[in-house]
Amino acid sequence: MRAERLRAYVEDDHSLTLQLPPEVPSGDVDVLVLYSELPGVITEPETPSKPKTLEEFDAWLAQQPAIDRSPDEIVREIAEERASWD
Incomplete structure (x- = not known):
């Protein structure tokens, strides 16, 4: 499975039109829409900070299931x- 990141504009009637790159095959797809609760502001999802020391990594590792x-x-x-990829 691949993902394409595209910018788009939602019209006043809540419609959305996308033009996908030519390498995207036709067929069913899943669409994920990320939006900010503030009009006109799109925020990036938060990414966890990376451990800076071996001790921080060990503490993070100990918390994993x-x-x-x-x-x-x-x-x-x-x-x-x-x-299954073939």
């Missing part, structure tokens, strides 16, 4: 995902 899959299960899932 445990993985309940074995390494073999993870490798199998990755192989299944790659096989």
